[in-house]
Amino acid sequence: MVKLQLGSFKQAPRTTHATVTEHLRQAILLGQLPGGTRLVQSELAEAFNVSVTPIREALRELSTQGLIELDAFKGAVVRMPTLGDLEEVYELRSVLIPLVVKKSIARITPQDLQQAAVLLTQMEATTERELWVDLNRQFHNQLDNAAQATLLKQSLQQLSDLSAIYINLSFSEQPFRKEASEKEHRDILQAYKDKDVKTATKLILSHFNGTLDAARKALKKQPLATAGP
Template sequence: MKANGVMPSLGSSTVRTAHRDVTERLRDAIVSGVLPAGTRLVQADLAANLAVSVTPVREALRELESQGLVDFDPFRGATVHQVSLAELDEVYEIRRALIPIAARERVRTITDEELAEAETVVNRMTLRVSDTRWVDDNRLLHRLLDGTSGQAHLRAIMRRLSDISSLYVGISVTTDPARRRRARDDHKALVKAYRKRDAEQVTRISLRHIADTAAVARTALVADQA
């Protein structure tokens, strides 16, 4: 499938601003399902749609590839990443293994300023915001909470997994009306646990939280394949 006119024009922008805006708009369209999995992302078409040159589109696609949201194929070019049950199981299995390690490190390194920012993000993740906004803020929140300041490799792996997980988070919040409320409660509990520097509680809440997301997303994917 080829991408068509689904996104509004960006108007005039600097090259840097255009790159950031294009990246955000494409990410929103992918996570929200406006650009479904497998959609061909033709640079010239996207540039025309967004009223920018091809350069920021090319840079945006490369950035989204690094986040696991876009795939590049030598024959088909860029396409929206295809979700699958196999990937869902793999990504969440790895996250389950790494969360206890990351939690032990993060409760020591997270700052009061970072916790205040995390609380601000949690408070704006209301039940009324759009699915795209929710998924974006969820990604930001977990970058704040799951990041490990002292372990660069672990931080990079966790961020990569979190980026890919955004697709499955999107599936979970759009297919289960009650998922958002449960996630909101988990997020509030996580911030409290981090404030207490309680690694065991952070681990327990985090594992329950991602298990819920994975279960809802799995149910949706199985139903879609039926």
């Protein structure tokens, strides 16, 4: 039976389908629904107190986002993290970073920078890994979204979501990554404030490589997750 934390579940003002999708997405990204978890429509409908229809729509959307796999026989299953996916996610992010940094620094506002600083302060204050991972995702999205490029934003959003799964793994391998990451975030934010595209790009790529290395080591310790689909 799938167990979800639904204390904040609200249907308005979003559609039921959109609300269910977001709650399931967050549960997957934060590790509450780990890879391999079966998502039974009837159980989810009962947990959310909704009909099966919005559950079915939510699962279909999560499948297009690469977070779950739909099988005619097994049903919906949370996608297992793999080395192949990990390498591809970070390779794609690395390709897009120089472009998004250039666009973001050209258009970022003082309000954007202030909000990013607030998120960093919250990250440094928390000891909860799930919350930290979510704040980390928000921080990078805050900077990326300043680019004001719709298609680029959508691509980076999906990659950022997928990265959250591997960031969780990186902390299981290297708990000290929290302090190191926060220092890297401060340096990245300063480069944005200085409008230094070259330094910001270099820092972000180095930051991603640190997470990639830690997640790669963690995955290699999980035999069932090492192969790609």
